[in-house]
Amino acid sequence: MKLYVNGKITYATYVNTGVSAAPTQSGTYPVYQRFLTTTMSGVEPDGTPYSDPGIPWVSYFHGGDALHGFIRSGYGYPQSLGCVEMPFAHAEILFPHTPIGTLVTVQ
Numbered sequence: 001m002k003l004y005v006n007g008k009i010t011y012a013t014y015v016n017t018g019v020s021a022a023p024t025q026s027g028t029y030p031v032y033q034r035f036l037t038t039t040m041s042g043v044e045p046d047g048t049p050y051s052d053p054g055i056p057w058v059s060y061f062h063g064g065d066a067l068h069g070f071i072r073s074g075y076g077y078p079q080s081l082g083c084v085e086m087p088f089a090h091a092e093i094l095f096p097h098t099p100i101g102t103l104v105t106v107q
Contacts, residue, residue: 001067001084003097013090014076017106018065021045022081024106029062031102034095040068042081057091059098062106067091067098 003011018024022045035058041051042064058068065082069091072079079085084106086094098104 001086001090001094003094005097011093013086015090016070016072016075016077016079016083016085018080018082019045019078023078024065024080024082024084025062026106027062028103028105029065031059031061031067031098031100031104033060034058034098034100036095040064040066040083044081056088057095059095059102059104061104067094067104 001013001015002009037054037056038058039051039053040055041049043049056069058066060066067084069088070085071088072085075086
């Protein structure tokens, strides 16, 4: 993930994106909803429901896809169900830069 401010990269970190069964959609999307903390729920690709409470620093940008903090053993490769996951500390740094309407580009 690269954060651009006035056309310059001001912050970067490794993130996780969607697995092949639930990819993060390429394109540019506006942030449309934000939460300091929320519960994220849905269905795994195998049909198993999930509910993850306490997800911090969430900025939704495309359907159920969001930038947010999530604890994983590593970052930098597909692990999510379409979201862009990052360590909590990095999500906290990014969050103030993603008000409603901020454009998120997924490549």
